[in-house]
Structure formats: C-alpha cells, structure tokens
Amino acid sequence: MKNSVSYTIAPKDLAGHLFEVSVTVATPAPEGQVFSLPAWIPGSYMIREFSRNIVQIRATAAGKKVALKKLDKHTWQ
Numbered sequence: 735m736k737n738s739v740s741y742t743i744a745p746k747d748l749a750g751h752l753f754e755v756s757v758t759v760a761t762p763a764p765e766g767q768v769f770s771l772p773a774w775i776p777g778s779y780m781i782r783e784f785s786r787n788i789v790q791i792r793a794t795a796a797g798k799k800v801a802l803k804k805l806d807k808h809t810w811q
Contacts (some may be wrong), residue, residue: 737761752789762795770809783807 738760746752759767771784785808793800803811 766811768805768809768811773808 740758740760742754742756742758744754744756746754757769771788773781773783773785775782791802791810793802805811
C-alpha cells in the first residue's frame with residue numbers, strides 16, 4: 735500500500751501574495767514525518783531559498799497540535 739499525500743492550497747490575501755498550504759499524510763512516519771522545500775530549481779544555478787517565504791508553520795495529528803523541530807533552513811520534522 736502506497737503512502738498517500740494530499741495538498742490543499744487556498745488564497746488568504748491575494749494582494750499580499752499569501753496562501754494557506756495544507757499537507758495531509760495518510761500514514762505518517764512513526765519516528766516523525768520530515769518535510770523539506772527545495773533551495774533551487776532545475777535549470778537554474780541560483781539558490782532560491784523558498785522557505786524564507788513561509789510566514790507560519792504548524793502540525794497536527796488527530797486534531798492535536800504536534801511539536802515541530804526545524805532541522806535546517808528548509809527542513810522540518
């Protein structure tokens with residue numbers, strides 16, 4: 735059985751270029767799910783640091799808040 739991941743994107747403030755992105759993992763890793771954003775895109779040698787645009791990040795499991803640990807500039811667990 736494959737682990738399914740779904741994404742929901744909702745505009746929150748179009749003038750401010752803010753969107754709410756929700757990620758749902760059907761069967762998260764028991765030792766803690768790891769999420770990361772790329773630092774660059776294929777075809778470009780420029781470092782983009784997409785994670786600098788994150789305004790807020792939070793995690794829940796079964797409706798309860800889960801502690802997040804930032805592992806590096808663009809990775810959370």
